Amino acid sequence: MTTVSSSNDLTVPSHAWPTEPPAPTAAATGSPTGRRRRDLLRMSLAAALGATTAVGAVAGAERVRERYPLPFYGGYAAPIHGDRRTEPRHREVAVTWGVNTTKKLVALTFDDGPMPNWTPQVQAILAEHRVRATFFLIGERALAYRDLLSGRLGGHEVGNHTWAHRDLARMEYADAYEAIARGARAIAAATGREPTLLRPPYGHLGGSALLAAADLGASVVLWNRQMLETDYRHDQPGLVDYVVESCSPGTILLAHDAGDQERLVAINGLPAMIQGLRARGFEFVTVSELLGER
Numbered sequence: 001m002t003t004v005s006s007s008n009d010l011t012v013p014s015h016a017w018p019t020e021p022p023a024p025t026a027a028a029t030g031s032p033t034g035r036r037r038r039d040l041l042r043m044s045l046a047a048a049l050g051a052t053t054a055v056g057a058v059a060g061a062e063r064v065r066e067r068y069p070l071p072f073y074g075g076y077a078a079p080i081h082g083d084r085r086t087e088p089r090h091r092e093v094a095v096t097w098g099v100n101t102t103k104k105l106v107a108l109t110f111d112d113g114p115m116p117n118w119t120p121q122v123q124a125i126l127a128e129h130r131v132r133a134t135f136f137l138i139g140e141r142a143l144a145y146r147d148l149l150s151g152r153l154g155g156h157e158v159g160n161h162t163w164a165h166r167d168l169a170r171m172e173y174a175d176a177y178e179a180i181a182r183g184a185r186a187i188a189a190a191t192g193r194e195p196t197l198l199r200p201p202y203g204h205l206g207g208s209a210l211l212a213a214a215d216l217g218a219s220v221v222l223w224n225r226q227m228l229e230t231d232y233r234h235d236q237p238g239l240v241d242y243v244v245e246s247c248s249p250g251t252i253l254l255a256h257d258a259g260d261q262e263r264l265v266a267i268n269g270l271p272a273m274i275q276g277l278r279a280r281g282f283e284f285v286t287v288s289e290l291l292g293e294r
């Protein structure tokens with residue numbers, strides 16, 4: 001089931017693909033210009049701290065980091081088991097930003113819940129407008145606030161947002177595996193549904209997280225559009241227009257049903273976004289339904 005290459009999942013049109021990687025900057029290549037700039041920066045910083053003797057040590061450590069790769073096996077970047085013998089249980093993992101389709105379908109997704117502050121409000125809006133969405137739940141919150149879920153999921157889908165929302169990209173394999181597996185167990189216990197979709201916190205992935213997803217048979221779901229709450233903090237109509245106009249067929253749209261007051265600009269604008277997208281001919285589906293269009 002996880003057989004789709006990432007290139008098929010991208011909604012970026014093929015003509016937008018660069019034919020070559022971006023040209024490295026002077027700083028990245030370690031050219032004299034880049035080095036001089038970095039050295040100047042480092043020295044001014046050290047001088048400001050009154051710690052000029054540390055400059056040599058810092059520069060040395062940086063040179064070592066640049067010269068040698070991260071650990072080949074066992075580190076957070078490695079997608080290969082540390083013993084170099086164990087195969088991943090599934091040989092492919094789908095990583096999806098959005099789906100290539102001509103059908104006017106959009107998958108609305110909510111991360112970080114359930115939380116008493118916004119989840120009931122989001123559920124009420126979706127129910128009123130008969131919209132099905134996908135909730136990427138945090139495992140420990142699903143257990144703590146299971147009353148927000150029980151009997152209220154209806155036609156919504158649940159996905160896994162890990163046990164405690166720690167950054168998978170900084171974890172070695174065993175920790176990444178546990179964060180995903182424990183989250184899935186908690187969500188299954190709280191909802192009675194086994195999540196197969198994984199949304200990594202912050203959208204961050206390391207090789208070890210991909211390997212853990214492969215071993216757990218999870219499909220990684222990112223997003224190709226998101227609510228820009230900080231950009232439109234004081235401009236709810238602007239955010240509504242942005243979302244309605246920027247969604248395209250196959251879009252996976254990121255929103256949140258937890259967090260600070262800033263999130264309210266998106267939640268309060270949700271009814272107008274739903275109406276605006278429907279006026280453009282869009283239909284709301286769950287992520288799994290959208291993935292079925294591939």
Ligand SMILES: [Zn+2]
Nearest residue numbers: 111112201202
């Ligand atoms: Zn999150």
